[in-house]
Amino acid sequence: MTPPGPTASPAIRVALPQLCDIDDLDRDRAIALLDRADAVHAVALGRAPALSSLAGRTVVNLFFENSTRTRTSFSLAARRLGAEVVDFHAHTSSAGKGESLLDTWATLRAMGCDAFVVRHADDHAVAELARQTRLCERPHSPIINAGSGRHAHPTQALLDALTIRQRKPDLASLTVAIIGDIRHSRVARSNLKLLQLLGVGELRVAAPPALHAEDLPAGVHRFERIEPALAGADVVMMLRLQRERMGAAQVADGSEYFRDWGLTTERLALAAADAIVMHPGPINREVEIASDVADGPQSVILAQVGNGVAVRMAVLEAVLGA
Numbered sequence: 039m040t041p042p043g044p045t046a047s048p049a050i051r052v053a054l055p056q057l058c059d060i061d062d063l064d065r066d067r068a069i070a071l072l073d074r075a076d077a078v079h080a081v082a083l084g085r086a087p088a089l090s091s092l093a094g095r096t097v098v099n100l101f102f103e104n105s106t107r108t109r110t111s112f113s114l115a116a117r118r119l120g121a122e123v124v125d126f127h128a129h130t131s132s133a134g135k136g137e138s139l140l141d142t143w144a145t146l147r148a149m150g151c152d153a154f155v156v157r158h159a160d161d162h163a164v165a166e167l168a169r170q171t172r173l174c175e176r177p178h179s180p181i182i183n184a185g186s187g188r189h190a191h192p193t194q195a196l197l198d199a200l201t202i203r204q205r206k207p208d209l210a211s212l213t214v215a216i217i218g219d220i221r222h223s224r225v226a227r228s229n230l231k232l233l234q235l236l237g238v239g240e241l242r243v244a245a246p247p248a249l250h251a252e253d254l255p256a257g258v259h260r261f262e263r264i265e266p267a268l269a270g271a272d273v274v275m276m277l278r279l280q281r282e283r284m285g286a287a288q289v290a291d292g293s294e295y296f297r298d299w300g301l302t303t304e305r306l307a308l309a310a311a312d313a314i315v316m317h318p319g320p321i322n323r324e325v326e327i328a329s330d331v332a333d334g335p336q337s338v339i340l341a342q343v344g345n346g347v348a349v350r351m352a353v354l355e356a357v358l359g360a
């Protein structure tokens with residue numbers, strides 16, 4: 039489907055105090071964000087002139103973990119709404135001298151920064167920062183979670199839902215299979231919550247036993263082999279082995295993993311004929327996904343990346359009351 043042009047404007051605009059988790063959304067708000075993201079899609083991709091809804095506002099990227107897609111797309115999203123962007127580099131900042139996250143926030147806030155996009159390795163650091171800032175300030179400066187530990191990555195879930203909805207609007211009829219390192223994945227946790235909220239028909243997760251998670255929502259079907267999880271699926275979402283979050287020797291090496299769990303053309307044939315293949319990136323080719331699948335006709339991986347800018351525009355507008 040071709041998303042609507044830049045002039046389209048959905049009837050409902052959403053106001054959000056923060057976005058730390060999918061729990062900050064209800065179904066109507068989630069849908070309103072997706073509608074707005076569709077409406078600004080051409081602007082998000084640089085195919086229509088930038089908007090000015092955030093002119094005079096400043097957005098800070100506060101990243102304490104590596105990022106390519108999320109960080110760049112938040113920067114582009116803010117700029118394409120007319121905002122200024124500050125990129126905070128944790129490894130060259132006073133965070134390395136022991137300054138707390140709250141003091142770092144207060145320092146940037148004192149320079150007139152309005153919204154804080156935060157990525158952190160700790161599961162609860164972003165939500166805790168949001169709680170602390172609510173206690174100590176007026177007016178409010180919204181916190182947006184750009185990935186916290188294994189816990190939550192709400193804007194990734196929104197961009198994934200948008201990518202699915204653009205291609206398969208009847209969400210209730212869909213079977214979505216999330217496959218790979220579920221245990222360490224904030225992407226899986228946020229996607230399961232959001233896709234349930236949006237009423238997706240069937241949700242499956244598949245992983246080797248050591249990479250399964252115990253904290254998944256009720257109603258999600260669990261598989262310990264890839265083949266039955268793929269059978270008839272409409273959406274196949276592959277996850278990276280997140281070795282940086284693993285203890286010693288939790289999983290086999292890359293080639294063994296690929297043999298048992300890699301998404302190959304042969305395995306993909308088990309899914310619905312028109313299934314789409316997703317991956318949040320970064321991809322490890324020939325570990326969780328074969329190159330010809332990642333680059334093949336069913337892959338929507340680069341569409342996900344573009345949708346990341348659009349969704350983050352919608353979220354920045356919502357938290358900054360534009």
Ligand code: NCD
Pocket residue numbers: 107108185191194224225277278280318319320
């Ligand atoms: C994901 C993340 O950082 O959680 N990537 C992303 O944001 N696009 C997934 C991953 O790192 O594997």
